[in-house]
Amino acid sequence: MGIPFGGYPMSFxxxxxxxxxxxxxxxNENTDLRKSGNIPLYSDLNANLDKIKSELxxxxxxxxxxFELGSFQAQAAAVxxxxxxxxxxxxxxxxxxxxxxxxxxxxxxxxxDKSVFDFIKDNxxxxxxxxxxxxxxxxxMSVFSGDTVILIDGWAQGISGSTRGGEFRSITESSSQxxxxxxxxxxxxxxxxxxxxxxRRIKSPNLWxxxxxxxxxxxxxxxxxxxxxxxxxxxxxxxxxxxxAIEIDAILxxxxxxxxxxxxxxxxxxxxxxxxxxxxxxxxxxxxRVAIFIDGTPFVLVAPTTFFSYFQSVEDYYQRFDIGFAIxxxxxxxxxxxxxxxxxxxxxxxxxxxxxxxxxxxxLAAQRDGVPFPAFVEAVMMEITFEIxxxxxxxxxxxxxxxxxxxxxxVLGQAAVQAGIISxxxxxxxxxxxxxxxxxxxxxxxxxxxxxxxxxxxxAASTGFYGIAIIMIMIIGHLCSLxxxxxxxxxxxxxxxxxxxxxxxxHFPLWARLTRxxxxxxxxxxxxKNHLAPTPGPEEK
Amino acid sequence: xxxxRINANQLFAMIFLFEIGTAIVLPVGFASVQSVWMAILIALxxxxxxxxxxxxxxxxxxxxxxxxxxxxxxxxxxxxxxxxSLLLFLIHNDARVLRETxxxxxxxxxxxxxxxxxxxxxxxxxxYVLSKGVEVIARVAEIYFLIFLxxxxxxxxxxxxxxxxxIKNLFPLLSKGWKPVFQAAFPxxxxxxxxxxxxxxxxxPYLKKSVTGRKTGIFALIASGLILSFSHAIEICVLGPDxxxxxxxxxxxxxxxxxxxxxxxxxxxxxILALIIGAFFKCAIHMYAAMSVAADMFHMEIRKMALPVGxxxxxxxxxxxxxxxxFLAMGKEVITSILIPIYGMYxxxxxxxxxxxxxxxxxxx
Numbered sequence: 001m002g003i004p005f006g007g008y009p010m011s012f013x014x015x016x017x018x019x020x021x022x023x024x025x026x027x028n029e030n031t032d033l034r035k036s037g038n039i040p041l042y043s044d045l046n047a048n049l050d051k052i053k054s055e056l057x058x059x060x061x062x063x064x065x066x067f068e069l070g071s072f073q074a075q076a077a078a079v080x081x082x083x084x085x086x087x088x089x090x091x092x093x094x095x096x097x098x099x100x101x102x103x104x105x106x107x108x109x110x111x112x113d114k115s116v117f118d119f120i121k122d123n124x125x126x127x128x129x130x131x132x133x134x135x136x137x138x139x140x141m142s143v144f145s146g147d148t149v150i151l152i153d154g155w156a157q158g159i160s161g162s163t164r165g166g167e168f169r170s171i172t173e174s175s176s177q178x179x180x181x182x183x184x185x186x187x188x189x190x191x192x193x194x195x196x197x198x199x200r201r202i203k204s205p206n207l208w209x210x211x212x213x214x215x216x217x218x219x220x221x222x223x224x225x226x227x228x229x230x231x232x233x234x235x236x237x238x239x240x241x242x243x244x245a246i247e248i249d250a251i252l253x254x255x256x257x258x259x260x261x262x263x264x265x266x267x268x269x270x271x272x273x274x275x276x277x278x279x280x281x282x283x284x285x286x287x288x289r290v291a292i293f294i295d296g297t298p299f300v301l302v303a304p305t306t307f308f309s310y311f312q313s314v315e316d317y318y319q320r321f322d323i324g325f326a327i328x329x330x331x332x333x334x335x336x337x338x339x340x341x342x343x344x345x346x347x348x349x350x351x352x353x354x355x356x357x358x359x360x361x362x363x364l365a366a367q368r369d370g371v372p373f374p375a376f377v378e379a380v381m382m383e384i385t386f387e388i389x390x391x392x393x394x395x396x397x398x399x400x401x402x403x404x405x406x407x408x409x410x411v412l413g414q415a416a417v418q419a420g421i422i423s424x425x426x427x428x429x430x431x432x433x434x435x436x437x438x439x440x441x442x443x444x445x446x447x448x449x450x451x452x453x454x455x456x457x458x459x460a461a462s463t464g465f466y467g468i469a470i471i472m473i474m475i476i477g478h479l480c481s482l483x484x485x486x487x488x489x490x491x492x493x494x495x496x497x498x499x500x501x502x503x504x505x506x507h508f509p510l511w512a513r514l515t516r517x518x519x520x521x522x523x524x525x526x527x528x529k530n531h532l533a534p535t536p537g538p539e540e541k
Numbered sequence: 542x543x544x545x546r547i548n549a550n551q552l553f554a555m556i557f558l559f560e561i562g563t564a565i566v567l568p569v570g571f572a573s574v575q576s577v578w579m580a581i582l583i584a585l586x587x588x589x590x591x592x593x594x595x596x597x598x599x600x601x602x603x604x605x606x607x608x609x610x611x612x613x614x615x616x617x618x619x620x621x622x623x624x625x626s627l628l629l630f631l632i633h634n635d636a637r638v639l640r641e642t643x644x645x646x647x648x649x650x651x652x653x654x655x656x657x658x659x660x661x662x663x664x665x666x667x668x669y670v671l672s673k674g675v676e677v678i679a680r681v682a683e684i685y686f687l688i689f690l691x692x693x694x695x696x697x698x699x700x701x702x703x704x705x706x707x708i709k710n711l712f713p714l715l716s717k718g719w720k721p722v723f724q725a726a727f728p729x730x731x732x733x734x735x736x737x738x739x740x741x742x743x744x745x746p747y748l749k750k751s752v753t754g755r756k757t758g759i760f761a762l763i764a765s766g767l768i769l770s771f772s773h774a775i776e777i778c779v780l781g782p783d784x785x786x787x788x789x790x791x792x793x794x795x796x797x798x799x800x801x802x803x804x805x806x807x808x809x810x811x812x813i814l815a816l817i818i819g820a821f822f823k824c825a826i827h828m829y830a831a832m833s834v835a836a837d838m839f840h841m842e843i844r845k846m847a848l849p850v851g852x853x854x855x856x857x858x859x860x861x862x863x864x865x866x867x868f869l870a871m872g873k874e875v876i877t878s879i880l881i882p883i884y885g886m887y888x889x890x891x892x893x894x895x896x897x898x899x900x901x902x903x904x905x906x
Binding site for chain 2: 354463464467470471477480481488493494
């Protein structure tokens with residue numbers, strides 16, 4: 001994927017910096033149009049069309065269609081980009097409404113002394129949205145948004161009809177967050193589809209959406225969605241301020257936005273949630289969070305989040321509460337295993353042999369008898385191997401997946417033990433750790449665990465459990481110092497908040513979760529009527 | 542002063558962990574073995590008294606830390622000198638906490654690891670957390686308070702089900718009368734751990750609502766005093782008075798006796814973890830106090846003092862004594878009977894007196 005670097009001055013090498021200067025100069029020329037773009041259109045049709053062609057470098061997908069407007073005897077042209085429009089709409093707009101209808105109806109209008117421009121504007125019935133463009137800036141923007149612009153000879157104005165369309169992926173099940181029970185629809189790359197998926201779930205006039213464009217070159221559509229009256233207004237303002245402060249050439253994915261507006265860059269922990277599931281976004285909006293939609297990616301950002309929200313899966317809320325609670329506890333356990341698994345093994349085998357039951361210790365010692373490396377080296381080797389396998393598994397073409405799993409399972413697992421390079425116990429530890437890390441429901445957090453695991457292993461190898469305890473204090477200290485849009489990351493535990501305990505590590509039944517989480521304000525936080533706990537009906541006699 | 546606010550819960554957790562800190566693992570009050578738990582309760586009363594003095598000063602100067610009102614009460618030149626000696630005391634005391642913990646860890650399970658590695662790791666963690674500010678240490682305390690309670694409860698259940706508590710070890714109570722009990726309670730136990738609460742005085746001004754300071758502090762002291770008293774009583778029950786009096790690390794010895802159905806045993810990690818958590822907070826809060834005084838004296842930002850103060854403490858802890866025996870002898874003679882009484886008791890009382898005199902003079906004129 002081409003990531004544009006051209007605009008940044010890079011001065012590692014002298015030659016390159018010269019080249020870059022030239023490039024950035026070119027870019028300035030391109031953007032000149034937008035900056036001084038408020039110059040009005042010409043009234044001469046051909047002059048306009050020539051300028052459009054030259055500005056867009058005669059791009060081959062720019063289509064200009066000339067036609068004559070019936071009895072007005074006026075020359076007109078439709079300008080659109082072939083790859084961005086819905087063909088059917090354009091055909092209807094230009095052919096149906098302009099070419100044929102004008103021919104029939106124009107007689108009456110000439111008598112009524114109505115101008116050709118107003119006539120088209122008023123009669124473009126087949127199009128949902130019609131706007132008048134007067135400047136080059138507007139013209140170019142609307143052409144590249146997929147609109148069709150009609151220019152008429154003698155008028156320094158154009159009519160832009162919304163004909164956006166083109167090919168999009170249809171709604172499919174989200175591939176990164178799968179549930180067994182729950183809605184199966186996932187977001188797509190089209191922002192309007194994504195917004196509609198959420199709107200269909202929350203049919204409230206209070207569901208507000210604000211729009212902005214970010215990216216000098218890409219002009220990416222960004223939508224900020226929240227529920228007025230539930231969300232804290234300060235939070236919305238903060239999100240908008242941070243988004244407005246962005247000045248960048250391109251936004252290609254939600255990761256760009258996340259990187260630019262998150263509170264802290266130097267942390268392995270995510271402070272914004274990304275999700276592919278509309279029900280998850282709807283749930284978060286109802287708890288007073290803000291969702292940020294980015295055109296071109298199925299991942300929607302949600303803020304603010306806390307550490308504990310990364311352990312909540314939407315399915316917790318769809319299942320019976322006790323099952324959901326048990327599974328959530330299991331996830332925390334899995335998190336700790338994946339974080340500390342190899343470290344605890346290293347610490348126990350290197351420093352605290354007395355803590356291992358004697359029978360097990362003898363068996364472990366026998367296994368490690370021929371192994372030439374200390375436990376730490378063994379663990380690092382196996383962990384790195386596992387990480388490589390996993391990374392290869394994600395990126396490789398599907399067709400060769402089987403080869404990798406055979407090599408991984410047989411060669412690296414069994415054969416390494418038989419060859420006496422590593423002990424069998426270590427393979428078990430690494431395998432459990434690896435599987436446990438898949439049980440963390442949000443992938444963001446699973447990655448940060450992978451990173452931290454190596455750091456903790458170093459501490460465990462140097463001073464055993466003491467090292468683990470010390471690094472855990474530092475990690476918790478780090479977590480406590482984080483904020484996500486003003487919300488302390490470890491809330492509701494630090495600072496402690498009793499009403500919010502209903503859905504952090506614990507998970508209460510729905511009727512007991514009376515209030516929304518206390519995020520940045522205490523406004524309108526009542527979720528439901530009291531005493532909704534089901535009771536058995538009157539006894540039959 | 543930083544721009545930070547902590548709430549009553551956080552203050553409670555900090556005082557609790559600070560008091561329990563190393564006191565739960567170390568033997569306190571050697572003089573009266575079987576009655577040590579009573580001595581702790583008596584000392585608790587004195588401890589609350591001391592806390593009321595700190596709280597009174599805090600209420601009189603709600604926006605100033607300890608070093609700030611020392612300057613305000615004694616005047617700038619004298620205040621500066623007092624602050625300097627206070628800073629040295631805090632660094633010295635913290636160095637002792639660090640050395641003590643490291644020595645205990647080395648004796649308990651790290652006999653092959655150099656002392657300085659253990660100390661350095663601890664101080665790195667303290668510097669890291671404190672350089673994030675007082676709000677962060679307060680939040681960390683909140684989380685570790687829950688973990689500490691969980692550990693304590695689990696440990697107690699293990700001991701209970703191992704059937705090793707023998708109440709008869711607590712008797713004869715008051716075998717030598719009340720005198721040794723009071724002697725142990727005052728000054729020894731009153732000074733360690735309760736007299737060290739003077740460090741908390743640098744944290745009080747961050748409190749959101751200053752009125753909650755007194756109540757929260759007293760509750761925290763009572764809670765920690767009761768738990769200390771209880772755990773030492775259990776230690777005596779399990780170990781017997783002789784072993785308890787002779788061991789350097791009685792809690793650790795006790796937990797090694799846990800054995801439930803030959804399956805739950807060797808729970809040493811629990812105690813080591815409790816020791817690390819307690820020592821961390823003791824070390825961190827003392828160091829925060831030192832940082833606060835130093836920052837006030839040299840007009841620096843508090844957070845930026847973490848590294849220099851931390852490294853000073855690390856070096857001091859290594860240079861304090863050449864071995865454990867020398868360290869212990871110095872501790873008994875110098876710390877609990879001279880230094881902590883001076884800074885934890887006489888200095889605050891002196892400040893209150895001067896403050897009252899100045900107030901009266903001021904009113905008259």
